[in-house]
Amino acid sequence: MRKxxxxxxxxxxxxxxxxxxxxxLPLLYYPRQKAPQNNQGVANRQQQSKAVxxxxxxxxxxxxxxPAARNEIAEYCASTPKGEEQNWAHGYICDVKITDTYIAAxxxxxxxxxxxxxxxxxxxxxxxxxxxxxxxxxxxxxxxxYYEIAGSTCKITFRAKNFGLTPAHRxxxxxxxxxxxxxxxxPTVPVPTxxxxxxxxxxxxxxxxxxxxxxxxxxxxxxxxxxxxxAGVISYxxxxxxxxxxxxxxxxxxxxxxxxxxxxxxEMNIDAEGNDAT
Numbered sequence: 001m002r003k004x005x006x007x008x009x010x011x012x013x014x015x016x017x018x019x020x021x022x023x024x025l026p027l028l029y030y031p032r033q034k035a036p037q038n039n040q041g042v043a044n045r046q047q048q049s050k051a052v053x054x055x056x057x058x059x060x061x062x063x064x065x066x067p068a069a070r071n072e073i074a075e076y077c078a079s080t081p082k083g084e085e086q087n088w089a090h091g092y093i094c095d096v097k098i099t100d101t102y103i104a105a106x107x108x109x110x111x112x113x114x115x116x117x118x119x120x121x122x123x124x125x126x127x128x129x130x131x132x133x134x135x136x137x138x139x140x141x142x143x144x145x146y147y148e149i150a151g152s153t154c155k156i157t158f159r160a161k162n163f164g165l166t167p168a169h170r171x172x173x174x175x176x177x178x179x180x181x182x183x184x185x186x187p188t189v190p191v192p193t194x195x196x197x198x199x200x201x202x203x204x205x206x207x208x209x210x211x212x213x214x215x216x217x218x219x220x221x222x223x224x225x226x227x228x229x230x231a232g233v234i235s236y237x238x239x240x241x242x243x244x245x246x247x248x249x250x251x252x253x254x255x256x257x258x259x260x261x262x263x264x265x266x267e268m269n270i271d272a273e274g275n276d277a278t
Contacts, residue, residue, distance in 0.1 A: 009120065013113045137238045138168035138245070140203060141277065145230050145251040145268040153216045156230050156268070158251070160200070161209040168236040171200035171210075175232030179217050182227045182255040189250070189274065192232050203236070227255035230268060250274030 004012075145158035156177045162168050174197050178190035200210050217228055234247040251268035 009116075013117065017110070017113075133238075133240045136165045137240055138162050138164035138166050138203070138205065138236060139277070140164075140168050140171060140234050140236050140245075141247055142232075142234070142249040142251075143209065145249075145270075146265065147228075147253055147268055148265045150264070153218055154228070155213065155216045156228070157211060157213050158230060158249075159209050159211050160203075160234055161207060162203040162205055163207065164238075165205050166239045167205055168203045168238065169201075169242075171203055171234065171236040173198045173200055173210075173212060173232060173234050175212060175230065177217060177228065177230050179226050179228045179254075182225050185256065187227050187229070187255065190229050190231055196232075228253050229271075231274060245278050247277040248274055 140160055140162050143159045143161040145156065148155045148157070158175070160171075160173060174192040174194070176190045176192040176196050180187045180190065198212060203210065230249075230251040232249055234249070235244060237244050250271040250273065252271055253266075253268050
């Protein structure tokens with residue numbers, strides 16, 4: 001079963017309110033029929049008063065919608081209650097007035113519905129604000145990583161780019177390049193340290209980028225059984241409440257994807273793990 005949306009709940013509450021105002025209340029306060037102005041009518045009223053004076057009218061909520069039944073209630077209120085057991089019913093029906101009680105109960109329900117609408121509206125506004133921030137905030141990722149073979153060395157570079165619509169401030173990049181044993185697909189992945197940190201300041205939105213040159217490794221490490229990792233993390237602040245976000249990245253060459261030594265330049269392979277962002 002599909003859950004109703006906030007808009008549907010609000011429309012339902014407004015429809016219920018309109019039904020109460022334009023349907024229920026007019027029925028409650030529909031003019032009573034006037035009693036006949038003759039002796040026979042007076043006698044009938046006296047007999048009815050004696051009949052209803054002892055017992056309060058039954059099914060009061062239903063009687064409110066029938067003119068004749070409302071006359072019965074009026075005659076009951078005009079009579080004098082007999083016995084203490086009748087005092088509570090007589091006072092509740094005639095002095096307090098049942099209609100006022102129903103109106104008070106409806107007003108209480110109306111307050112609850114209004115508070116609910118306020119809560120729903122606040123949650124909706126908060127959700128809209130979060131959605132707007134996610135759409136407009138800065139997103140700094142590594143666009144790609146490259147290797148370049150020059151003589152007996154292999155130089156690693158990568159590009160960090162702001163893909164968002166707002167600036168990224170206090171950008172910090174930690175990266176490390178290290179050759180490790182492939183170990184049949186279970187290598188020891190290097191972890192960057194504070195000594196590898198680079199301060200990049202602010203990055204403008206809509207594709208502003210910075211290129212970073214990582215460490216060089218000797219060409220011999222690209223031999224069989226070796227893998228060269230580029231691993232790192234980018235941290236930055238967004239313009240929304242200055243929240244700090246992080247992006248982890250990991251690229252490699254060698255191992256199960258050895259570099260083509262006949263190609264002087266190429267793209268590194270993105271690792272299946274170690275790439276996530278907040």
